[in-house]
Amino acid sequence: MRYVDEFRDRAKADVLVKEIERLLAHTGRDQDRPLQIMEVCGGHTHTIFRYGVEGMLPKSIELVHGPGCPVCVLPMGRVDDCVAIAEHPEVIFTTFGDAMRVPGSRRSLLQAKADGCDVRMVYSPMDALALARQNRDREVVFFGIGFETTMPSTALTVLQAEREGIKNFSIFCNHITIVPTIKAILDSPDLRLDGFLGPGHVSMVIGDAPYEFIARYYKKPMVIAGFEPLDILQSIWMLLRQIDEGRCEIENQYARVAPAGGNAVALQAVAQVYELREFFEWRGLGSIDHSGVKVRDAYAGFDAERKFAVPNARIADPKSCQCGEVLKGVIKPWQCKVFGRACSPETPLGALMVSSEGACAAYYQYGGIKRGRDETEASVA
Amino acid sequence: MNMVSFPPRRSRGTVHVPTVTLAHGGGGKAMKDLIDDVFVEAFDNPLLAPLDDQARIDLLDLAQYGDRLAFTTDSFVVDPLVFPGGDIGKLAVCGTVNDLAVGGALPLYLSCAVIIEEGVSIDFLRQIARSMAATAQEAGVKIVTGDTKVVNKGACDQMFITTTGVGVVAAGVELGAHRARLGDAVLVNGLLGDHGAAILGARGDMALQSPIESDCAPLQGLVASLLNAAPNTRFMRDPTRGGVATVLNEIAEAAQVAIEIDEAVTPLRDEVRGFCEILGLDPLYLANEGKIVAIVPPDEAEQALEAMRAHPLGRQAAVIGSVVAGESGRVTMRTIFGGRRIVDMLVGEQLPRIC
Numbered sequence: 001m002r003y004v005d006e007f008r009d010r011a012k013a014d015v016l017v018k019e020i021e022r023l024l025a026h027t028g029r030d031q032d033r034p035l036q037i038m039e040v041c042g043g044h045t046h047t048i049f050r051y052g053v054e055g056m057l058p059k060s061i062e063l064v065h066g067p068g069c070p071v072c073v074l075p076m077g078r079v080d081d082c083v084a085i086a087e088h089p090e091v092i093f094t095t096f097g098d099a100m101r102v103p104g105s106r107r108s109l110l111q112a113k114a115d116g117c118d119v120r121m122v123y124s125p126m127d128a129l130a131l132a133r134q135n136r137d138r139e140v141v142f143f144g145i146g147f148e149t150t151m152p153s154t155a156l157t158v159l160q161a162e163r164e165g166i167k168n169f170s171i172f173c174n175h176i177t178i179v180p181t182i183k184a185i186l187d188s189p190d191l192r193l194d195g196f197l198g199p200g201h202v203s204m205v206i207g208d209a210p211y212e213f214i215a216r217y218y219k220k221p222m223v224i225a226g227f228e229p230l231d232i233l234q235s236i237w238m239l240l241r242q243i244d245e246g247r248c249e250i251e252n253q254y255a256r257v258a259p260a261g262g263n264a265v266a267l268q269a270v271a272q273v274y275e276l277r278e279f280f281e282w283r284g285l286g287s288i289d290h291s292g293v294k295v296r297d298a299y300a301g302f303d304a305e306r307k308f309a310v311p312n313a314r315i316a317d318p319k320s321c322q323c324g325e326v327l328k329g330v331i332k333p334w335q336c337k338v339f340g341r342a343c344s345p346e347t348p349l350g351a352l353m354v355s356s357e358g359a360c361a362a363y364y365q366y367g368g369i370k371r372g373r374d375e376t377e378a379s380v381a
Numbered sequence: 382m383n384m385v386s387f388p389p390r391r392s393r394g395t396v397h398v399p400t401v402t403l404a405h406g407g408g409g410k411a412m413k414d415l416i417d418d419v420f421v422e423a424f425d426n427p428l429l430a431p432l433d434d435q436a437r438i439d440l441l442d443l444a445q446y447g448d449r450l451a452f453t454t455d456s457f458v459v460d461p462l463v464f465p466g467g468d469i470g471k472l473a474v475c476g477t478v479n480d481l482a483v484g485g486a487l488p489l490y491l492s493c494a495v496i497i498e499e500g501v502s503i504d505f506l507r508q509i510a511r512s513m514a515a516t517a518q519e520a521g522v523k524i525v526t527g528d529t530k531v532v533n534k535g536a537c538d539q540m541f542i543t544t545t546g547v548g549v550v551a552a553g554v555e556l557g558a559h560r561a562r563l564g565d566a567v568l569v570n571g572l573l574g575d576h577g578a579a580i581l582g583a584r585g586d587m588a589l590q591s592p593i594e595s596d597c598a599p600l601q602g603l604v605a606s607l608l609n610a611a612p613n614t615r616f617m618r619d620p621t622r623g624g625v626a627t628v629l630n631e632i633a634e635a636a637q638v639a640i641e642i643d644e645a646v647t648p649l650r651d652e653v654r655g656f657c658e659i660l661g662l663d664p665l666y667l668a669n670e671g672k673i674v675a676i677v678p679p680d681e682a683e684q685a686l687e688a689m690r691a692h693p694l695g696r697q698a699a700v701i702g703s704v705v706a707g708e709s710g711r712v713t714m715r716t717i718f719g720g721r722r723i724v725d726m727l728v729g730e731q732l733p734r735i736c
Contacts, residue, residue, distance in 0.1 A: 052720020
């Protein structure tokens with residue numbers, strides 16, 4: 001299949017793996033002191049597991065699976081708010097499918113649906129707006145979730161609703177921003193990372209400039225990476241080349257999709273509709289300053305938080321959860337006390353077990369091989 | 382069976398209204414007319430004709446086919462009722478026929494219980510009944526008993542169908558997941574995931590136009606050729622809900638073996654691959670309605686593959702993997718990229734109401 005198979009070419013992968021091994025030999029890193037690279041984005045985590053990329057890499061490279069899965073980092077209190085909105089009898093609550101199973105403190109949206117709430121899965125906020133057009137006597141709420149990648153489409157939908165004068169549509173805004181979050185990880189005292197794979201689809205919107213501080217102040221290299229397995233390998237190779245040559249820059253491997261300056265139209269829509277929140281609560285990471293956005297006063301009529309009495313209660317993460325340590329690369333998913341026991345994809349306790357892009361869920365589903373390799377040295381890869 | 386019995390000499394009833402109403406489930410003349418005009422008309426056969434509360438089947442007749450009765454049931458709630466490549470009627474016959482066939486049984490008789498929401502058009506009901514009749518004929522089975530219920534608007538989504546089937550297993554045919562052994566080949570009879578992708582496309586909520594048709598088909602003929610060519614076949618299952626990934630996990634679990642498949646040789650239609658790429662689905666978990674997964678001993682794998690490929694429903698059959706040494710109960714896949722990953726059971730579901 002064109003535009004797909006070229007990016008999964010095994011022969012090219014073999015060449016890259018050899019180059020990675022050669023560069024790594026230069027750095028003097030070994031299994032006992034591995035090079036730790038964080039892929040920030042859940043999409044990368046998924047690709048890495050889906051294609052078995054980690055098993056192809058030398059053992060002296062350790063991939064740390066970052067916080068870039070918006071479903072995973074959604075705190076329980078916000079899920080409770082979703083359910084509270086959905087409980088209004090006039091509401092049609094619309095959401096992307098993977099947010100349906102995220103547990104709240106009482107129940108998930110999937111359970112709320114089973115209990116009679118009108119919760120519907122959509123593939124785009126525009127589908128939600130279409131529902132509002134067709135159901136003028138109902139209140140249609142779209143669950144806005146995601147990083148800068150999905151922020152513009154929600155913003156453009158609000159602008160479209162305004163143009164059409166649709167009054168029965170609003171968004172429950174849970175959009176979050178990646179930069180303050182990376183900063184929070186970089187500021188954590190137990191940080192051990194050597195470099196980052198940057199989220200390519202966020203850069204498609206914001207470009208590469210917002211990451212400059214990572215190289216400049218924190219002296220960590222970053223390569224903005226695409227989502228096919230060859231993209232991942234090439235990005236790791238680019239990162240190693242920087243380390244080998246003693247450079248520390250923000251490089252863009254995903255130039256075919258992510259332009260240096262980002263997408264001006266998308267950024268304009270985002271700036272028009274949202275403003276930064278003072279802080280936003282993350283599952284596993286706690287409260288991070290300026291890490292979320294809310295709807296501006298000018299669009300208050302489209303803001304579900306103002307339209308409905310949202311309880312906005314803060315619910316602490318379960319005590320047994322070690323998602324924060326996994327996110328920062330301090331422990332591996334299976335080293336968590338509850339991994340695979342109290343916390344599994346059927347009954348997730350922690351953020352990282354919730355979505356297929358979460359590191360723990362990915363390990364649970366695809367990762368036994370890597371884990372076996374690391375733990376017993378009985379290599380099957 | 383809730384069909385009213387009536388003197389055989391009486392003429393068949395006819396429905397004179399355009400839609401099904403609660404009266405058609407009332408047990409009286411309206412119901413008799415509906416059953417006569419729609420179901421008896423379509424299924425017409427001597428065992429059904431008396432319209433007694435049960436069909437009576439001669440044991441000696443059954444015994445000529447083998448020494449064990451196979452018995453299965455399945456309910457069908459697919460949404461939408463008509464989709465590219467089939468409809469709920471065809472699916473209801475294929476599903477039960479295939480459940481019998483993969484057990485090594487020759488499918489012979491089906492029952493058909495229909496729950497209808499008031500307001501469904503008689504013409505549509507007729508269309509579904511005829512689809513069932515045509516598929517039954519193709520599968521060599523007879524629909525010999527049934528039941529009709531009509532429920533209030535909203536109590537079901539247009540129509541649910543339950544079919545129960547009986548078949549006979551020939552003497553000497555022994556199939557079981559636990560019989561899988563190290564070195565056995567894993568075969569499928571063609572392109573995977575078509576049904577799941579077709580249903581998803583037909584729902585229309587994706588705003589994706591796709592030419593993908595369901596693979597829905599009765600497999601008794603293909604299974605017979607396979608068993609003829611590879612008599613020591615260990616096990617077969619039709620990978621419906623949960624797809625091939627789920628069936629392989631069930632086999633690995635039951636036999637306490639490890640299974641490895643190879644992504645590069647797993648047959649997939651480009652359209653299905655594209656569909657999955659766009660929607661973030663894994664084709665290994667998509668439903669099939671005209672496929673089997675067969676575990677065959679290594680020395681019979683070649684004949685098995687040839688037999689499948691010689692059959693119209695197996696042209697693109699492939700050996701996709703084998704039973705290997707490794708952690709028992711574990712299914713893995715060599716990826717096209719050269720890596721290796723675990724193929725686990727599906728958690729929750731990719732899609733509701735696909736069959």
